[in-house]
Amino acid sequence: MRDLKHHQASDDAPTKWMRLRVSLVGLAFIGLLGGMFARAVNLQIHQREKLAGMAQDQYLRELEIPARRGDIFDRRGTPLAQSVDVDSIWVDPSMLTDPKDAAKKLSKVLGVDSKELVERFMKGKRFVWVKRQVTQTEVQKVQALGLPGFGYTKEPRRFYPQRELAAHVIGLVGTDSHGLDGLELSFEDELSGDKARRASVRDAKGRKVLTNGVEDPTSRQGASVSLTVDRHLQYVAEKALLKAVDDAKGVAGMAVVLDPKTGEVLALANAPRFNPNATQGVSADVLRNRALTDAFEPGSTMKAFVVARALDEGLVTPATPFDCEKGRMPIGRHVINDSHPSGVLDVRGVLQVSSNIGAAKIGQKLGREKLVDTYQRFGFAERHGLGLPGEAKGVIPFPKAEIALATQSFGQGLTASPLQVTAAFAALANGGVLMKPYLVSKVVDADGLVLLENKPTEVRRVVSAKTARTVVEMLESVVEKGGTAPKARMDAYRVSGKTGTAQKADPVARGYSDKRFSSFVGLVPAEDPRVVIGIFIDEPKTDVYGGLVAAPAFKEIAEAAMPHLAVAPSRDVPPAEVASTKKKEPAPAAIPEKNPVVAAIERVEAVTELPAEGAVRVPNLTGQSGRAAVKEALTASLEPRLVGSGRVISQSPAAGTLVDKGARITLELAGHLPSTTR
Amino acid sequence: MSVVLEARNRGGVPLSVILGEILPAALAVALLALVGIIHVTSRVLVVSQGYELSRLDQQSTELVRENDRLKLELATLKGPQKLEATARTQLGLVTPPPSQVFHVKK
Numbered sequence: 001m002r003d004l005k006h007h008q009a010s011d012d013a014p015t016k017w018m019r020l021r022v023s024l025v026g027l028a029f030i031g032l033l034g035g036m037f038a039r040a041v042n043l044q045i046h047q048r049e050k051l052a053g054m055a056q057d058q059y060l061r062e063l064e065i066p067a068r069r070g071d072i073f074d075r076r077g078t079p080l081a082q083s084v085d086v087d088s089i090w091v092d093p094s095m096l097t098d099p100k101d102a103a104k105k106l107s108k109v110l111g112v113d114s115k116e117l118v119e120r121f122m123k124g125k126r127f128v129w130v131k132r133q134v135t136q137t138e139v140q141k142v143q144a145l146g147l148p149g150f151g152y153t154k155e156p157r158r159f160y161p162q163r164e165l166a167a168h169v170i171g172l173v174g175t176d177s178h179g180l181d182g183l184e185l186s187f188e189d190e191l192s193g194d195k196a197r198r199a200s201v202r203d204a205k206g207r208k209v210l211t212n213g214v215e216d217p218t219s220r221q222g223a224s225v226s227l228t229v230d231r232h233l234q235y236v237a238e239k240a241l242l243k244a245v246d247d248a249k250g251v252a253g254m255a256v257v258l259d260p261k262t263g264e265v266l267a268l269a270n271a272p273r274f275n276p277n278a279t280q281g282v283s284a285d286v287l288r289n290r291a292l293t294d295a296f297e298p299g300s301t302m303k304a305f306v307v308a309r310a311l312d313e314g315l316v317t318p319a320t321p322f323d324c325e326k327g328r329m330p331i332g333r334h335v336i337n338d339s340h341p342s343g344v345l346d347v348r349g350v351l352q353v354s355s356n357i358g359a360a361k362i363g364q365k366l367g368r369e370k371l372v373d374t375y376q377r378f379g380f381a382e383r384h385g386l387g388l389p390g391e392a393k394g395v396i397p398f399p400k401a402e403i404a405l406a407t408q409s410f411g412q413g414l415t416a417s418p419l420q421v422t423a424a425f426a427a428l429a430n431g432g433v434l435m436k437p438y439l440v441s442k443v444v445d446a447d448g449l450v451l452l453e454n455k456p457t458e459v460r461r462v463v464s465a466k467t468a469r470t471v472v473e474m475l476e477s478v479v480e481k482g483g484t485a486p487k488a489r490m491d492a493y494r495v496s497g498k499t500g501t502a503q504k505a506d507p508v509a510r511g512y513s514d515k516r517f518s519s520f521v522g523l524v525p526a527e528d529p530r531v532v533i534g535i536f537i538d539e540p541k542t543d544v545y546g547g548l549v550a551a552p553a554f555k556e557i558a559e560a561a562m563p564h565l566a567v568a569p570s571r572d573v574p575p576a577e578v579a580s581t582k583k584k585e586p587a588p589a590a591i592p593e594k595n596p597v598v599a600a601i602e603r604v605e606a607v608t609e610l611p612a613e614g615a616v617r618v619p620n621l622t623g624q625s626g627r628a629a630v631k632e633a634l635t636a637s638l639e640p641r642l643v644g645s646g647r648v649i650s651q652s653p654a655a656g657t658l659v660d661k662g663a664r665i666t667l668e669l670a671g672h673l674p675s676t677t678r
Numbered sequence: 679m680s681v682v683l684e685a686r687n688r689g690g691v692p693l694s695v696i697l698g699e700i701l702p703a704a705l706a707v708a709l710l711a712l713v714g715i716i717h718v719t720s721r722v723l724v725v726s727q728g729y730e731l732s733r734l735d736q737q738s739t740e741l742v743r744e745n746d747r748l749k750l751e752l753a754t755l756k757g758p759q760k761l762e763a764t765a766r767t768q769l770g771l772v773t774p775p776p777s778q779v780f781h782v783k784k
Contacts, residue, residue: 079753084746154743161753201728209728214735235758492776559776568781 061202066156067193069177070222072170072184074231075264075441080162081170081184083177085154087139088132093121095149102147106130109141132175133157158184164273166234168289169227169388169439172276181287183225183440186387190443190451193222221446228264228441228454233257236560237267241535244553245271248518248540254291254418256534257557260426260523262456263435265386266531267557268292268419288390295392295415296517296536299502300546302375302411303359305424306366307347308432308471309374312463315365318474319346324357331403336360339501352477354484354499356410363409368399371408377462378424379434380416386439392417412502412512418519422534425498425521428475429529432468434459472496476526485547488522488554492569493562496529497522497554499546504539514654515539520550524558525570531561541654543622618665620655621648626669637661644669 043051072081089110096102099121100114107114110131120128131138133155142150158173171182177192179185201209237255245253250271257267270290274282288294310316327341340353350358363371375381381396394416399405407413419437427434436457443452463471475496479489484499499520506513519536523529535550535557543549562569616637621629629648633640641664650668653659754760765771 078756079749082746082750082753084750085743159750161750162757163759165758207729208732208736209725210731210735214731231758235762490776560773563774563776563779566781569776569779 059201059203061200061208065196065220066177067195068156068221069158069173069193070191070224070446072191072225072227074166074227074229074234075266076231077226078162078231080160080166080227080229080231082159082161083156084159086133086157087136087152088155089130089134089139089142090151090153091121091128091130091147092126092149092151093124093128094126096121096147102145105145105147106142109145110134110138160276162231163275163277165231165238166227166229166268167274167276168270168287168291169229169268170276171388172279172287182289182388183227185389187223187225187440187443190223190445191225193446194220196220223443223445223451225440226442226444228259228266228439229268230266230564232564233557233561234267234269237269237533237557238271238273240553240556241269241271242273243556244535244537244549247552248537248542248549250537250541250549251539252290253538253553254294254534254536255553255557256291256418256422257561258422258426258437258532258534260429260435260529260532263423263426263437264441264456265419265437265439266561268439289388290538291418291536292386292388293390293392293417295394295417296538297412297414297502297505298416298421298519299411299500299517300354300356300359301421301425301498301500301519301521302414302416303351303354303362303409304428304471304475304498305374305378306359306363306371306409307351307474308428308463308467309370309377310362310366311347311470312467313366313370316347316362318348318470321346322350322355322358322361324350324355327357329357329360329406331360331406332401334403336406348474348477351474351498352480352483354410354478356406359410360406363405366409368405371405372396372398375408375414377434377460378427379459380414380420380424384419384423384437386419386437388439391419394420411500418534418536421519421536422521422532425523425534426532427462428468428471429523429532430468431465432461432463434462472523472526472529475523479522479551483547484545485520485522485551485554487547488520488551488558490524490555490558490562492571493524493558493567494526494570495522495524495555495558496526497551499551501545516544518544518546518549520546520554522551522554522558524562525567527570530565530567531558533557533561542650544654616659616661616663618651618653618655618659621651621665621667622655624648626667629667633665633667638663638665640664641666642669643667 069083071079071083074080091102093099100118103114103117103121106112106117112131117130130142130150139152156177158177160167160170160172167182169182171184171186172180173184174180179188179191184191203209237257241253241255244250253269253271255267255269256265258264259266268289268291270288272286274286279287307316311318321344324338324342324345326343327338329336329338336356338355338357340355342349342353342355342358345353345355345358347358347362349355350362366374375396381394383391383393385391392415394414396408396414397404399408399413404413423434423437426437436459438454438457440452441454442450444450462468473496475498476494477483478497478499479485479495485497488495488497497520500518502517502519503512504515504517505511506515517536517538518540519534521532521534523532533554535553537546537549540549561567618638619632619636621632624632625647626642626645630640630642638659639662643666646669648667648669652666652668653663659665
C-alpha cells in the first residue's frame, strides 16, 4: 500500500510538469490565436476597404463600354446614318524613349501636328490619345513603326453612307459621337443610348474572365429614328436643285417636297451641300439648313393665299375684273409696278400673269385684319415644329400703311421660310386643310418599344374645299401658255403652281436691292395633288424670274416623283407626240421663251422706289434679236455693246439693275432661236 | 488501423464502440472533403466558363463589328449617286420618257 502511494507520489511529479507544459503551450496557442484574431480584425475590419481596393486593382478592371448610337433611316428603311466601331490610337508616353522622334514619325503617318503631340506627351499622363477614329491603314502604319507603349481601342464612329444626301436634315456628330446639328442634335437623347461601365476579372496574364455573365448589348444601344424622307425623291430634288442653282449662278437654293394629304416631308434639300463624313473646313453657312432656318420675303407665291381667302369670303369670284392700271399704280410716294402692264384682268388672269396691282387690289378688298389672319391661318408666322434646330418663324407685320397692305398682298414686307410656303400650298392641295408637316415618322428603341410616332395631323381648315379646288384650277393657268411658268408644264400630268420673284431687302440702304429671291411652288397632278414641290433660288444672276430659274427644277423633280409614287398620268401622251414635243424643245435653256408674260416680267416685279434722277433701270433684253435689243437699250439711255450674233442670251448688268444713264450694257448673242419660242 | 483496433480490442473495448466514436468524425471529414472538392470543382468550372464566355463575347463583338461594317458598305454601294453612275455608264440605262411608263390600273 505504501509502495503504491510512493509510486503514485513519484508519478505525480512528471504529471504536474506535463500539465504545466501543456498549460504553457496552451497559453502560447491562445496568445497566438489572440494575436491572429487581432490581426484578422485589423485586416478585415479596419483596413478592409484599402486592402479590398488593392486586391481589386490586381484582378478587376473596369471597362467602359460606349453606347452604340442608333441608326437613322429613310421612309423605306434605307440607312442614312450608321455607327461602326473603328480604332483609336493611344500611347503611354512614359514608355517612349524619345517622345520628340516618336511625334515626328507619328506626324508623318497620321498627318497630325508633331508639336501638339509632343506637348501632349510631356504632360506627364500615362494615357494620351494619339489620333481617334482612324482607318485600318493608319493603324497598320503606326504598328509598322514598332514604337513601344501604343494601344488601340475600338470606338464607335458615325458614318453617313448616302454621303451628301439629306445631310442638312440628318446633321452631324462630333468626335465623341454627340450630335452637333440636324436630327443628330435634336434627337441626341434618343439616339445616344446609355454608356455602360462593367467590372471585368482579369487573370495573371491580363485576360478577361467573364464570371458574372454578359450584358445584353441592346441595353446600351440608342433608339433608331425613321424619317418620312424618301431617298429617291431626296436625291432627285438635290440633283435638280443643284443644277438650278448652278444654272442661275445663285447663292443658294432650297427644295421642299411634301405629301399634301399627310404633311409628310418627302424631301428637304439645300444647296450648297456638304458631306457629313468630312466636315473639316466646311463653313457654317454651308451647314445651315436654309429651307427651315431662313425666312425670306417670298414674293408672288403668296398671291394664291390672298386670292383663296378673298374667294372664300365671297369678296371676289374667278371672273371678277380688276383694273391693273397698265402696270403702274402710285400709292403715296411709292409706285407699284407690274412686270406685265395689263389693263383689266380677272382673278385668274391676276394669278396667271402675277399682277402685283391686281393682287394689291384684292388685298385691299380683303382688308388688313383679314389679310394678316389669312397668312396666319395658312401657317405663316408660326413654327411647324419639324423637330430640327433653328426653325424660322417668319414675320407677318400688321400692315398699318396703305403701301404695306398692298405689298403684303403680293408677298413683300413679310417673311416666311421655304417650308412654310410649301406647306401653305399643300393646304390648298389638300382641299383647304392645313396639315402639320413632319419629318420623323417613328423613334423605336433597341427593344422595339416605340418612343415617338408621328401621324398625319390636321392643323386647321384654312379655306373651304370648293375654294381650294377653284384656286388650284386657276393656278393651272400659270404653267400654260401665257402664264409665268410654262417651263413647269408636264406632258403627262396636270400641273398647278405659282411663281415668285421677290426683291431682297437691303439692310444697309434701307430699301430693296437688285438681288432677287426666285421661287416656284407647284402641285402635281392638279386634279388630285400627290406632291407639292417648292423650289427657291436665292439671288439668281443669269435670270431672275421664278418661272425661268425655279420652274425647270420643279418639273425635273415632278417627272421623277410621279412614276416613283405610281401616280397615273392625267392625260395620255402618245410616244410620237412626246418625240415631236422633244424635238421642238429649244436646246439652250438659258434663252427664255418670249411669250407675252415673259415679255411682261422684263420689268421689276414688286414695289420699287422710283429710280433717282440720272439713274435708269436696265431692261431685260434676253431673247431679243440684236437689232431690237440695241434699239431698246438706246431708248433706255444705255450704250449697248454686242458680243456674237443672233439673239441675246445674256446681259451684263442684269435686268432690273439701277445704273447711271449712258452706262454700257454688254449683250452676249448666240444662234437663232427656234421659231416656236417666239 | 486494424492494428489499432485489434490493440484496443485486446484491452476489451468493443469494436462497435470504437466505430461509434470514429465513424461520425470520419464521415464529417469525408463530407467536408466532398464539399471542398465540389466547391473547388465548381470554381474551376466557373472560371473555365468565364474564359469561354469571354472568348465568345469577343467573337460576338467582332462579328457585330464586321456585320456593321458590311451593312455600311452595302448602304454605300446602294447610294443613288453610285447606282445612277453605274446604271448610266456601265449598263447604258436611261430614264424612261413618260410615254414609256405604263400604269397598271387595279
